[in-house]
Amino acid sequence: MKVMKKSHAAREYTVTVGKSNVTKTAKICLLGDVNMDGNISVLDVTEVQNGIAGALELSEYQNKLADVNNDGSVSVNDVTQIQNIIAGF
Numbered sequence: 521m522k523v524m525k526k527s528h529a530a531r532e533y534t535v536t537v538g539k540s541n542v543t544k545t546a547k548i549c550l551l552g553d554v555n556m557d558g559n560i561s562v563l564d565v566t567e568v569q570n571g572i573a574g575a576l577e578l579s580e581y582q583n584k585l586a587d588v589n590n591d592g593s594v595s596v597n598d599v600t601q602i603q604n605i606i607a608g609f
Contacts, residue, residue, distance in 0.1 A: 521533045521534075521535050521544065521546070523546040523548050524548070525548055527550055527551060528548045528549060528550055528551065529548060529549060529550075529551055529581065529584040529585045530548070530584070531546060531547070531548050531581060531584075533546060549585055550585075551585060551587075551588045552564055552585065552586075552588050552601070552602045552605050553585055554567045554568055554571075554578065554582050554585045554586050554602075555567050555582075556582070556585070560602065560605050560606060561606060562606065564586075564602055565599055565602050565603055565606070567582070567586075568586045568594060568598060568599050568602065569599055571583075571586065571594060572594060572595065572596065572599070578594070586598055586602075588601045588602055588605070589601055
């Protein structure tokens with residue numbers, strides 16, 4: 521199952537359906553919301569910087585959230601874009 525929304529990072533789940541009903545809660549976040557708290561803030565910038573420096577391991581989904589320029593890698597360019605989002609640019 522793939523869950524998508526504009527300006528959000530898509531998320532994929534595997535759901536196995538048997539004889540009983542299956543319920544799956546899907547959580548997607550705005551690009552840049554790396555700590556997934558519902559807000560894009562300096563806390564997200566710090567998490568990305570720590571991830572780049574190797575001081576923090578980001579999950580696969582957090583890396584998708586951090587790659588705001590969608591170039592396939594997380595770098596200082598993404599940090600700058602998140603800062604621009606916070607500043608309202």
